[in-house]
Amino acid sequence: MLRPKLLPPALSRQARATLWRSLQTFTITRIVIALVLLLYLGVNITEGGVRADTYHAGTCLFYLAAALVFAALGTRWKRRFLAQLACQVALDLAVISLLYLAAGGMRSGLAILYLFPLAGAAILAPLTLALFSSALATLFLLAESTWQVFMLDRQPPLMQAGLYGAAFFAGVLLVNRLAARLIKQEELAAQRGTDLRIQQLINGIVIADVGDGILVVGDDGVVFTGNPAARRMLGFDGEVAGFRLGEAPGMEPVAQAFGAWLRAPVEEAAFVTVKPYHESAGLLRGRRDEPVHLKLRFARVDTAGVGDGRSVVFMQDVSAIENQAQQLKLASMGRLTASIAHEVRNPLSAIGHATALLAEDLHGPAEVRLLKIIGDNVTRVNRMVEDILQLSRKVQLNGEPLLLAAFLxxxxxxxCETHGLAGDIVHIGDAGASAVRFDPLHLHEVLLNLLGNAIRYASREPASIRIFPARDAAGRIELHVQDDGPGITPEVRAHLFEPFYTTSSKGTGLGLYLARELCLNNDAKLDYEYRFDAPTPGPRKASGRFVISFAQPAQDGCPI
Structure with a gap:
């Protein structure tokens, strides 16, 4: 024997819950109708007073008690949906039919009560069961009218009974089709909601595990959300939502780059450096002990006028990529350094000595030019050897503070004397009485390297090369070296401090790398940064400069 299916198996859990809630509403409505019928039919008001109608009162009390039982059953036992619904509809038809007969038939007007159970069946039951209920109600009305005609010799309104029956069938068919369409729409909405939740979970996993940092920022700079990679890069503790970029000193470079992009959106990336900071006030809780160099890309969210503007900030930790590239090159360079003194330096010295001896005997223009080419290349290779050997030398740190003003x-x-420059080409900013912990010889070598690069691209106009100190968000001294040349492109910036990387035919590719290593040995940092000094109209433009971040904070008396 096949077991009837009480609910369609294709319905989702949400649709089944909706049907059970509708059945509860149907039951509560029955209780209200039972109470109204008890007051309307169970009490007779006459000139002699108020007296109870025993038949109607008993029927209505039974109806009310049954309605309460069905309400309790539907609340505690959510099984056999169609069985419960069929029993309730059968009870409604039976009670209404008894009241209909006792009230005098069609002329009582109680036939309208059949619409309540039939509408419930049309909404909650399959079409066959709903039409069957309509057929029972219609047949009962026609049978009662026929009985009166043949047995009681009366003239009941047969036409009205037929119209009620037709109305029952039409109403049930219309309501059932509308209810089926609504259930289908709810099923579709539930399925789309499930798919959307699954997609959100997948997106959450992807965003949480992606290596790039992601921030969602409003046009006013308020951060709405961010993934774990963004919190790690920026040094946040906990959630990032709620604070404004411009109000956090440590986030100032990111805020400036974002503000510049909002004024003039372009597709090119921006490079910023987030300095060490400690922030525990306001909504931002975080700290960063080491600087991080970030590549920022911005994308606008098309809200289509449905809400405030949103933008997505993609952050990539360029420092990690640079360090990885340097480690790969240093691994191969370490094997070369062990034997370079004997394998390269000695033959190089012999070539240089032989060139000097030939120069004493050969004085023709062609010979002099060839010997000069040999000598220049010997000098270049020798400088490269010296730079490579210097990488393995241990630095002896000088603990004495260095006054920047006199040193600069x-x-x-x-x-200026070495390069034959006018004194106004290099401009030195006011350093006041600030002092730093840095070996003078090492800082001298680092700055000469940076100035040598600057003079190569500067216009040599007054103040075309600037050296000026400044303070970062944590109060540490920074030394900026900037020229008015075209600047370094982001593509070159990505490889700037890699050993043996150079854009000049006369360079060895080790100068900037050695400069950074000397800074690291003195607990300082050297980086090339793009700074947004002041908002300017038109396309955004960041000025690039080399920045040395000293380990010691600025002393009192520094006017920076």
């Missing part, structure tokens, strides 16, 4: 003034004088 002396360095400027030496550099």
């Amino acid at each position: 003034a002396e360095l400027k004088l030496e550099f």
